[in-house]
Amino acid sequence: MSFTNFHGHTHYCDGKGTAAEYADAAIAQGMPVYGFSTHAPLPYEVLWTMKEEEAEKYVAEVAQAKEKYKDLIQIYTGLEVDYIPETAGPGHECIQKLGLDYTIGSVHFVDFFPNGHPWEIDGQHTLFLEGLQQIFKGDIQQAIKRYYALIRKMVQEDPPDIVGHLDKIKIQSEDGNLFSEEADWYRDAVEETLQAIQARGLIVEVNTRGMYKKKTIDPYPGPWVLERMRTLDIPIMLNSDAHHPREIIACFEETAKLLLDIGYNHCRILLNGKWQDVAFTIKGIDYASS
Numbered sequence: 001m002s003f004t005n006f007h008g009h010t011h012y013c014d015g016k017g018t019a020a021e022y023a024d025a026a027i028a029q030g031m032p033v034y035g036f037s038t039h040a041p042l043p044y045e046v047l048w049t050m051k052e053e054e055a056e057k058y059v060a061e062v063a064q065a066k067e068k069y070k071d072l073i074q075i076y077t078g079l080e081v082d083y084i085p086e087t088a089g090p091g092h093e094c095i096q097k098l099g100l101d102y103t104i105g106s107v108h109f110v111d112f113f114p115n116g117h118p119w120e121i122d123g124q125h126t127l128f129l130e131g132l133q134q135i136f137k138g139d140i141q142q143a144i145k146r147y148y149a150l151i152r153k154m155v156q157e158d159p160p161d162i163v164g165h166l167d168k169i170k171i172q173s174e175d176g177n178l179f180s181e182e183a184d185w186y187r188d189a190v191e192e193t194l195q196a197i198q199a200r201g202l203i204v205e206v207n208t209r210g211m212y213k214k215k216t217i218d219p220y221p222g223p224w225v226l227e228r229m230r231t232l233d234i235p236i237m238l239n240s241d242a243h244h245p246r247e248i249i250a251c252f253e254e255t256a257k258l259l260l261d262i263g264y265n266h267c268r269i270l271l272n273g274k275w276q277d278v279a280f281t282i283k284g285i286d287y288a289s290s
């Protein structure tokens with residue numbers, strides 16, 4: 001038994017390692033399937049995305065690994081695409097023309113500084129606070145509501161296959177110092193977003209990166225959101241958001257246990273060219289269950 005991972009970066013963005021190096025790591029784990037999702041290019045100066053002129057090289061490098069290892073593992077080509085209204089999203093022409101197998105849609109930017117720089121939800125905390133002051137006059141409620149409203153807009157108007165790290169913005173309020181997840185307005189924003197995701201039938205990834213990077217104790221999204229998702233029967237996928245070949249299944253066992261405790265025992269993955277629901281345990285996926 002083994003897990004799989006469909007949220008994996010490469011050296012084309014801020015990840016370390018070639019497609020072949022990640023494929024080697026996946027094969028060493030006994031994975032029959034693996035998905036790549038480097039950061040898609042953006043029309044801004046952002047250090048962690050792929051350059052637009054590199055996109056076709058990236059697709060070609062993954063295709064090469066796909067061909068080289070075809071007897072050992074199925075490889076799928078995706079991108080983690082930022083959603084910025086009218087500017088970037090999974091349905092954007094520069095993404096569509098690449099002929100990808102899947103997309104992960106993530107909101108990393110909620111708005112712009114007065115100087116035009118995009119304001120990041122998972123960058124440095126001091127920059128987050130600066131943007132909060134300059135853009136939202138310190139009103140955290142307004143900022144967070146806008147973050148979830150953007151995710152809903154993406155889900156409704158430009159849906160990816162997978163919604164990326166749903167509640168990642170929580171890392172800015174580590175001890176509940178900026179906002180509490182218990183607050184009614186926060187719960188309402190999450191609930192409204194889950195309803196939109198359910199209506200569209202999208203997959204929500206359960207992303208472990210905050211855990212192994214020691215930024216959170218829980219995955220994105222956290223346990224109470226996952227419980228609500230279970231009730232709404234929203235399909236999930238366990239992803240590590242790997243930026244290094246050694247991270248491809250980081251914190252999966254404990255997260256699988258959490259999901260099983262909540263009542264999830266299937267995840268949805270690409271297998272044999274189609275999306276399938278497969279059973280999992282703390283040891284991995286039962287690939288024969290599809």
Ligand SMILES: [Zn+2]
Nearest residue numbers: 080106164165
């Ligand atoms: Zn991301």
Ligand SMILES: [Zn+2]
Nearest residue numbers: 007009080241
């Ligand atoms: Zn990522």
